[in-house]
Amino acid sequence: MADLRFTNFSFFLVLFASLLVAASCRGHSRNALFIFGGSWNDVGNNNYMETAIKANFLPYGETFFKNATGRASNGRLVPDFIAGFAKLPLIPPYLSPDNNEFTNGLNYASAGAGALTETNVGMTIGLKTQLSFFKFTKKHLDVKLGEAKTKTLLSRALYMFSIGSSDYITFATHKKTELPSYAREEYVKMVIGNLTDAIQVINMSW
Template sequence: MGSSRSSILCFLMLCASFLVPTSCHSYSHGALFIFGDSFYDAGNNIYLNTSNTSLAKLSIFPYGETYFKHPTGRVSDGRLIPDFIAEFAKLPLIPPYLQPGNHQFTNGVNFASGGAGALVENNQGPIMGLKTQLRNFKNMEKQLRKKLGASEVKTLLSTAVYMFSIGSNDYLVPFITNSTLLQSYSKKEYVKMVIGNITTVIQEIYKIGGRKFGLSKLIPWGCFPFSRELKLSSTGGSGCMEEFTLLAKLHNRALLEALKELKKSQLKGYTYSIFDAYTVATAIFNNPSKYGFEEVKWHAVAAVH
C-alpha cells in the first residue's frame, strides 16, 4: 500500500477509534460532529438557496452517481471522508444540520458548508461560515439538553469526535474576488488570524464538552487546476501559483503548532489527530496514474471549495 493511502487509512482508523465506547452508558457509543467546507459538506448548502447556480448544480449528475445513485448535495460523485469515518465507527451516515426533519443528533451532525471560511470576510454567498457553524452547534446542544438532560448530553459530547476541514477558502477567496484583505497583512499575520479563529472555535466546543478533535492540513492549492488556470489568465504563465502553496504550507505549520499549544495549556482530556492532506494530494499530483487519474493539471474547476 502506498504511503498516501496508508496516511488516509491511519487517519480514518484513528478518528474511528476515538469513537470506541468507554462505558456502558446509553449515549457513550460515540457521535461525530463535522465542521468545514465542501470537503466535508454532506448537503447543507442545497438547503440554503437552491436558486444559486453553483448550489443548484449539486442536485444533478454526476454528483452522487457512484455510490448514492442520486445527488446528495456533496461536492463529490460519492462519499466524503466523514462518511468513511462514520462507516469505520459503525455509525450511520451523519446528516446535514439543515436537512428537514433531522432532530435526533445523538449520532452526530454535519454542520459543514461548501465555500465556508474561518474568517467572516471570506464567506461569500449563501453559505455558513465557521462562526455560523459554531452557533448552530450551540443551538443543537441546547435542544439536546432539553430532550435528554444535562448529564446525558455531557456524556454524549465528551465521547464524540469533532472533525474540521476549514481554511482553504480563506486563502482562495481573496484571489478570486480581488479582495484587498490578504494584502492588508503580512502572510504570517494573515495565517495567524485564520488559525486563531479555528482554535477559538475548538476552545468554545471544549467549554461545552468536546474533547476529541480531528483536523486536516490544507492541500497544495497552488497546483490545483483552478490555480493553474487563474495564473494563466492573470499572468499568461504556466505551472503552479506558488503564493497559494506557500500560504498552505504556512497554514499547516501554524495549525500544528496551535494544536500543540492547546495541548500544553492543560485542557483536561483534550486530544487531537491531524490528517496530512498536503502530502497525500502532492503524491496524487506527482503520480496521478497510480491513483486512477489520467490528468490532474488542466481540467477546469468552477466552484470554490
Template sequence: MGSSRSSILCFLMLCASFLVPTSCHSYSHGALFIFGDSFYDAGNNIYLNTSNTSLAKLSIFPYGETYFKHPTGRVSDGRLIPDFIAEFAKLPLIPPYLQPGNHQFTNGVNFASGGAGALVENNQGPNMEKQLRKKLGASEVKTLLSTAVYMFSIGSNDYLVPFITNSTLLQSYSKKEYVKMVIGNITTVIQEIYKIGGRKFGLSKLIPWGCFPFSRELKLSSTGGSGCMEEFTLLAKLHNRALLEALKELKKSQLKGYTYSIFDAYTVATAIFNNPSKYGFEEVKWHAVAAVH
C-alpha cells in the same frame, strides 16, 4: 498500497478509534460532529436560501452517481472522508444539519457548508451546543459532547476569497499575519468546544490549492498564464505549518484529555496531481472532478 492511500487509511482508522467506547454511559458508542467547507459538506448547501447559482450544480449528475446513485449535495460523485470514518466507527452516515426532518443527534451532526471559512467574513456556521440543547437537554448534551469526535476541514475559502473577490485582506496583512488570523480562529473554536466537553479532534491540512484545476483556470482567465497559482499554494503551506504548530501548542497547554489527529491532505493531493493514473484519474489539471469512491 501507495503512501497516499496508506495516509488516508491511517487517518480514517485513527479517527474511528477515537469513537471506541470508553465507558458505560448511554452515548459510549460515540458521535461525530463535522465542521468545515465543501470537502466535508454532506448536503447543507442544498437547503440554504441563497442566490448563489454555483450551488445549484450540486443537484445534478455526476454528483452522487458513484455511490448514492443520486445527487446528495456533496461536492463529489461518491462519499466524503467523514462518511468513511462513520463507516469505520460503525455509525450511520452523519446527516447534514439542515436536512428537513433531521432530529436525531445522538450519532452527531454535519454542520459543514460549501464556502465556509474560519474568518468571520467567510460564512460562519451555527452554534452547535445551543442547537443541541434545544433537542436533547443539558445533561444529555454534556454526556454526548464529552465522548464525541470533532472533525474540521476549514481554511481553504479564507485564502481563496481574496483571489476571486475585491477583498483587500491580503493587501492589509502580510501572508504570515493573515495565516495567523485564520489559525487563531480555528484554535479558538477548538478551545471553545473543549470548554463544553469536547476532547477528541480530527483536522485536515490544506491541499496545494494553487495547482487545483479551479486555480489553474483562474490564473488563465485573470493573467493569461498557465500552470499553478504559486501564491495560493504558498498560503496553503504556511497554513499547514502553522496549524501543526498550533495543535502541538494546545497539547502542551493545560487542556487535560485533549487529543488530535491531522490528515496530511497536502501530500495526498500532491501525489494524485503528480501521478493521476495511479489513482484512477485521467486528468487533474483542468477539468477533472475530485471525488472519493
C-alpha cells in the same frame, strides 16, 4: 498568481487532519460525530440555502448514491467513511428538514465556508455560524437527554474540522483592493486563530 507553496501547505494540513481523525477512530465505537467545515465535509447543507455554491446535480453522487446529494463528490466524503469506522450511520446535514435525531451527531459543514466570517459572506455557512448551530444542538440535547447525559455524549463524541482552503483561495485570487491589506503570515494566523477559537468553544461545551 497564487503561491503554490502556500496552497499546497494548506492542502496538506487539511488532508493530514482528516487522516489523523480517521485513524483515531478506526475500529473504535463512538457515540456521536459532529462535523464542521467547507466543501470537503458538506453533505448537503447548501442544498437548503439560496446560494450558487451547490453540488445538487449530476455527475455528483452518481457512483455511490446514484443521485446528487449535495456532496462535492461522485460518492462519499471523508466524514462518511469516518462515520463507518466509528460504527455510526451517515451523519445528516444540520439544515435538512428531515433531521430530528441529534444523538448520533450532526454535520454543520457548508461548501465555500471559511474560518473567517468575510469569506464568501452571504453564500455559505461560516465557521462562526456553524458553532452557533452546534450550541443550539447542545441546548436541544440538554432538553431531550438532560444535562448530565448530554455532557457525557459530547465528551465522548468525535469532532471533525476541515476548513481554511476557501479562506486561502480568497486571499490568493482576489484583488488587493477587494480585501484589507494583510501580509500572508498575518492572514494565516487569523485563519488558524479562528479555528483554534472554535476548537476551544467545543472543548468548553462539556
